[in-house]
Each structure stands twice: as C-alpha cells, then as structure tokens.
Amino acid sequence: MGKVSIIMPVKNAEKYLKESIQSIQNQTSDNWELLAINDHSTDSSNQILQEFSAHDSRIRLLQNIGMGIIPALQQALRLATGKFVSRMDADDIMPANRLEKMSTLLEASGPKTVVTGLVQYFSDQPVSAGYQKYQEWINQVNRTGTQWQNIYRECVIASPNWIARRSEIQEIKAFENLRYPEDYHLTLKWYQAGFKVETVPEVMLLWREHNMRTSRTSEHYAQKAFFELKIKHFIDMDLQTNHLVVWGKNPKGKLTTDILSHHGIPFLWHDLKSYRKIESLENPQIIVAVYPDPKERNQLEKYLMNLGLMPGKNWWYV
Numbered sequence: 030m031g032k033v034s035i036i037m038p039v040k041n042a043e044k045y046l047k048e049s050i051q052s053i054q055n056q057t058s059d060n061w062e063l064l065a066i067n068d069h070s071t072d073s074s075n076q077i078l079q080e081f082s083a084h085d086s087r088i089r090l091l092q093n094i095g096m097g098i099i100p101a102l103q104q105a106l107r108l109a110t111g112k113f114v115s116r117m118d119a120d121d122i123m124p125a126n127r128l129e130k131m132s133t134l135l136e137a138s139g140p141k142t143v144v145t146g147l148v149q150y151f152s153d154q155p156v157s158a159g160y161q162k163y164q165e166w167i168n169q170v171n172r173t174g175t176q177w178q179n180i181y182r183e184c185v186i187a188s189p190n191w192i193a194r195r196s197e198i199q200e201i202k203a204f205e206n207l208r209y210p211e212d213y214h215l216t217l218k219w220y221q222a223g224f225k226v227e228t229v230p231e232v233m234l235l236w237r238e239h240n241m242r243t244s245r246t247s248e249h250y251a252q253k254a255f256f257e258l259k260i261k262h263f264i265d266m267d268l269q270t271n272h273l274v275v276w277g278k279n280p281k282g283k284l285t286t287d288i289l290s291h292h293g294i295p296f297l298w299h300d301l302k303s304y305r306k307i308e309s310l311e312n313p314q315i316i317v318a319v320y321p322d323p324k325e326r327n328q329l330e331k332y333l334m335n336l337g338l339m340p341g342k343n344w345w346y347v
Contacts, residue, residue: 030132030136036064040119041071046078048122099209124233130229145191146190220266259347273316276299281318
C-alpha cells in the first residue's frame with residue numbers, strides 16, 4: 030500500500046492525545062507518517078508530542094506558524110510525503126484496521142476518489158440524542174452512496190474520517206482558501222470538483238463526544254456559519270432556475286431566505302401546507318428547510334419524485 034500522511038492539528042488535547050496517537054501506532058499497516066501540528070497549546074500537548082516523536086520517527090511534530098485549524102492543515106500538507114493523505118483529530122480513536130482498509134479501497138478506486146467509512150460516537154458520559162441521530166444519518170448516507178444528494182443538509186464526510194490521493198488534494202487546492210467550518214467546505218470542494226465517494230462499510234472512526242470539542246465551543250461551527258457556506262455554494266454550483274422555492278417557514282427557512290436575499294436571489298417562500306403551489310411552476314428547484322419524521326418524509330419525497338423532481342438536481346434538504 031502507498032504511504033499515508035496523517036494530518037492532526039492539536040490544540041490543548043492532553044486528556045486524550047496519548048490514546049489517539051497510540052491508536053495510530055497500533056494500525057495493522059505501518060506505512061504512515063503522522064504530521065502533528067501543535068496549535069499554540071497551553072497545556073502539556075506539546076510535551077506529549079515531543080515524547081512520541083522522540084521515540085517514533087514516523088511522528089513529526091510541527092508548530093503552527095498561523096493560528097487555527099486551517100493554517101495547520103495547509104502547513105502539514107506542504108510537508109507531507111505520502112502517496113495518500115488522511116485526517117485525524119487529537120481526541121478520537123482509529124480502529125486498528127482503518128489505514129489498511131481505507132488505503133486498499135482507495136488503491137482499487139479510480140481517479141478523483143475520496144474514501145470514508147462509518148462512524149461511532151463514544152464518550153465518558155451518555156452520547157446525546159442529537160449526536161446519536163447524526164451518527165445514524167451520516168452512516169446511512171455513506172452506506173447508500175447518497176452523499177451528493179444530501180450535500181446541503183449536513184457535512185456528509187466526517188472531518189477525521191477520510192483518505193484521498195495527495196496529488197488530487199493538491200490539484201484541487203483542497204486546503205487553500207478554506208473557510209470555517211473547514212470540514213464542510215472541504216467536502217463542498219470535493220463535490221464541486223466531481224469527486225466520487227467510496228465507503229468502507231465498517232466503523233473507521235471512533236468519534237469522541239465531549240463538551241470541549243471545537244465544534245461545540247467555537248462560533249466557526251455555529252449553524253449560521255454552516256448556512257452561509259452551504260447556501261452560497263448552492264447558488265454557485267446548483268442554482269439553475271428563476272423558480273426557486275424555499276419550503277419551511279421555520280428558523281432554517283429564515284436563515285436560508287436571509288442569505289438568498291443578501292445575494293439578490295429571487296425565491297418563493299412557502300410552508301409545507303402550501304407545497305402544491307410548485308405544480309404551477311416550470312422547472313422549479315426546491316430547498317427543503319424541514320426534515321419531517323420518516324413517514325411524512327417518505328410521502329414528501331414520493332410526491333416530488335412523481336412530479337419528476339429528482340433529489341440532488343431539483344430539490345435538496347438543508
């Protein structure tokens with residue numbers, strides 16, 4: 030298998046860092062390098078990384094010359110030497126066969142491919158219902174290969190759970206001009222560049238849930254940031270009609286319409302009680318800002334399909 034360059038930004042991760050690195054050292058494949066970028070940690074993270082790098086030549090300790098995850102990713106990619114690039118977070122755990130399984134699938138796949146796998150949340154405390162629901166959703170999306178149909182609902186590829194060819198990452202300038210939330214922006218770049226997604230149908234990431242995760246503590250990962258990113262990319266990549274409809278007069282619908290208005294995009298805004306108004310429109314595109322329970326969702330999707338409207342082309346959940 031080709032060598033894998035694993036990029037791991039580290040920020041005040043002393044509580045979990047050793048376990049995370051040990052899960053990399055315990056991989057069934059040993060053809061890897063870990064580029065661990067200390068992002069100005071104020072705890073003992075840097076000392077822990079120094080100890081690991083002193084005893085394992087595959088582990089390279091870098092100091093972030095910028096601030097934050099995005100400069101760390103850019104710096105590490107410039108120094109990576111592997112045929113493949115992967116990501117890891119300093120508080121998560123790799124199953125022992127992850128690099129072997131994901132590299133093997135990538136080797137067998139055609140050009141412009143990103144490989145992911147299933148995820149499993151774990152925690153010292155009970156995992157919240159919201160995270161359990163997201164785990165179920167992202168795993169179902171990846172099992173069924175419907176990533177690009179669902180691209181505007183949530184991030185369909187977990188940030189520490191992918192592998193791709195380094196040459197292709199560099200070719201699409203994947204880490205350049207990134208915006209936060211950077212994991213979602215990267216996934217949108219793969220979508221825009223026409224990548225296909227292949228999935229190892231096993232858990233490839235043990236995703237630690239805790240109150241200090243950056244996704245919980247930073248405004249970069251608030252819902253408004255996600256919507257500004259996703260709606261702007263929808264306008265640039267998929268908007269093809271003058272008959273744009275937003276379904277759902279709720280907070281998500283309000284966020285969506287505010288951003289569309291800011292960009293001067295005309296739209297109609299309906300609640301689901303008046304959804305049949307689309308039947309009078311020629312070639313509508315629909316942003317569905319609600320996600321009903323399974324029974325209602327099936328009815329809604331069947332209705333749209335009967336009108337010849339296809340997910341990922343004519344309508345999208347956000």
